[in-house]
Amino acid sequence: MKIKIESNGVSLKLATQDENKNVEFKTIVKAYELVTGDELEITENEPSKSVITPESTTNTRTAGDDLENDRTPGWHEPVKVKLMCPYCGKNEVTKTLYGNRFMKCPDCGGKVLLQSATSRWGVPDNNGFYYKATEVFIDRYQAQVNDDLLQEMKEHMESGNVGKDDEHED
Ligand SMILES: [Zn+2]
Incomplete structure (x- = not known):
């Protein structure tokens, strides 16, 4: 042996x-x-x-704190969104319902992910945008798979640099 x-x-x-x-x-x-x-x-x-390695465990935080805010629009209240369609390039200012996770492009019908226009959900940026829609929407199942993958990768890296950097530029 x-x-x-x-x-x-x-x-x-x-x-x-x-x-x-x-x-x-x-x-x-x-x-x-x-x-x-x-x-x-x-x-x-x-x-x-x-025999196998002592594992380094890191606590990870999930995004989604700070959902409540006194300027947060009501559920399904129309809010301004800046659309830049990742499918067809459609670029316009439009409205969507607050609380939605994606909107459909008025031109091509593609599902576009709604992201907070600022670093906090429910807080508009200086131009009154609550959302920006610039990325392809991935349905929940797929997103979960991706999250799990990401989680696994994080756990294999021993860096303490796990905090989620979620800043947006305008
Ligand atoms: Zn489009």
């Missing part, structure tokens, strides 16, 4: 003289500790779980 352990550019090879024999679990653990500098807590009963 041969084993190779790698961490941070250091690698260590273990081999038994008799190829049919296994490297003892304890030996693997020691080797792992040697390479990584980490100490592992070992429970002999469940060896499979112990």
Whole structure:
């Protein structure tokens, strides 16, 4: 049996003289500790779980705070939206109903994602726009899949830089 352990550019090879024999679990653990500098807590009963990396967990925040605001329009109240259709290039000022997640382009009928025109939902920008519609709308299922993917990628990166930067320019 041969084993190779790698961490941070250091690698260590273990081999038994008799190829049919296994490297003892304890030996693997020691080797792992040697390479990584980490100490592992070992429970002999469940060896499979112990060897692999200590996971760095990061708490992530989800967007969607600050939904309430005293200037927030009522549900389905018409609000100004700046449309730049990602499908056909239609560019116009129009209205949509507050609370909607997407609008349909009046020209091509494409579903366009409604995004807050400012950094806070329900707060208009200087020109009175509550929304901007510039990106293709992806339905909820697809968006969820994307979010999960993103989440997974974030969890694999150990940076603490997880805060969501959601600033918009006008
Ligand atoms: Zn269009």
